[in-house]
Amino acid sequence: MSGPTPDQRMPNARLLKSRVFAFAAAIAALTGTGNVAAQDFSFGWNPRSGDIWIDTQLDDVNRYGSRYRQPFVDEMVRYYGAPRELVSTLLVERNWAPGDVYYACAIAQILGRPCRYVVDIWERDHGQGWGNVARQLGIKPGSAEFHRLKRGFVPTYDRWARPIQIDEDLYRDYPDRARKIRSRDEAKRGNEKRHADNGRGNNGNGNNGNGKASRGKKAGDKGNNGNGKARGDH
Structure with a gap:
C-alpha cells in the first residue's frame, strides 16, 4: 500500500500552518504581548489632547496596555470604575487604543459620569481630537479639572511600577520629585558647562600661551644679538 502523494500532503501542510498562525494570534491577544501599530487601532492614533505632555503619556499608555493587557x-x-466587560470589549472586539480607553475613563471619573458615557461621545466625535471633546465636556486647559486629569497619570504609573517624568505643571503636587528633577538638571548643566570650559581652554588659551612664549624667546634672542655686537664695537 503506497503512502499519500505530494498533492495529498500539501493541503494537510497548509492546514497545519494556518492552525499554527491562528494559535499564535490567539496567545498574543490573550497575553497582550503582540506589537500593535497605530494604524491597527479602530480610530488610528492621534490624541490631540491640547497638551504635549498628555499626548506623550497616552502614547506610552498604548505601549503598556498593549504589552500588559491584564x-x-x-x-x-479598580481605580477608574470602568466595567471589566466594557474595557475588554473596547480593547479586543472594538480595537480601541489603550490610551483612548484610559483617557475616556479618566475624563469620566473627573466628570462623575460612567466611563461608557465618554466612550460613546469619543466614538462619535473622535475626529475632533481629545482636546475639543474634553472642552465640550467642560474640561478646559488650565482649569482645575484639567489639572486633576494630568495629575491622575502619576498614581496610575506608580501602581504599574512604571517610571514617569512629571510635567512642570505638577511640580507643586509632587515637590520631592520636582527637587530630584531640578537637581538632576542642574548637575547636567554643570557638567555641560565644565566640558565647554575645558574645550575652550584646550583650543584657545593653551595655544595662545605657547605662542606668546615663543614670541618672547625670539625677542630675547634678538636683544642678545644686538647687545653682543655693541660690546664688540667698544
Missing part, C-alpha cells in the same frame, strides 16, 4: 484592565476597573 494589569491595564485591572487598573481601569
Whole structure:
C-alpha cells in the first residue's frame, strides 16, 4: 500500500500552518504581548489632547496596555470604575487604543459620569481630537479639572511600577520629585558647562600661551644679538 502523494500532503501542510498562525494570534491577544501599530487601532492614533505632555503619556499608555493587557484592565476597573466587560470589549472586539480607553475613563471619573458615557461621545466625535471633546465636556486647559486629569497619570504609573517624568505643571503636587528633577538638571548643566570650559581652554588659551612664549624667546634672542655686537664695537 503506497503512502499519500505530494498533492495529498500539501493541503494537510497548509492546514497545519494556518492552525499554527491562528494559535499564535490567539496567545498574543490573550497575553497582550503582540506589537500593535497605530494604524491597527479602530480610530488610528492621534490624541490631540491640547497638551504635549498628555499626548506623550497616552502614547506610552498604548505601549503598556498593549504589552500588559491584564494589569491595564485591572487598573481601569479598580481605580477608574470602568466595567471589566466594557474595557475588554473596547480593547479586543472594538480595537480601541489603550490610551483612548484610559483617557475616556479618566475624563469620566473627573466628570462623575460612567466611563461608557465618554466612550460613546469619543466614538462619535473622535475626529475632533481629545482636546475639543474634553472642552465640550467642560474640561478646559488650565482649569482645575484639567489639572486633576494630568495629575491622575502619576498614581496610575506608580501602581504599574512604571517610571514617569512629571510635567512642570505638577511640580507643586509632587515637590520631592520636582527637587530630584531640578537637581538632576542642574548637575547636567554643570557638567555641560565644565566640558565647554575645558574645550575652550584646550583650543584657545593653551595655544595662545605657547605662542606668546615663543614670541618672547625670539625677542630675547634678538636683544642678545644686538647687545653682543655693541660690546664688540667698544
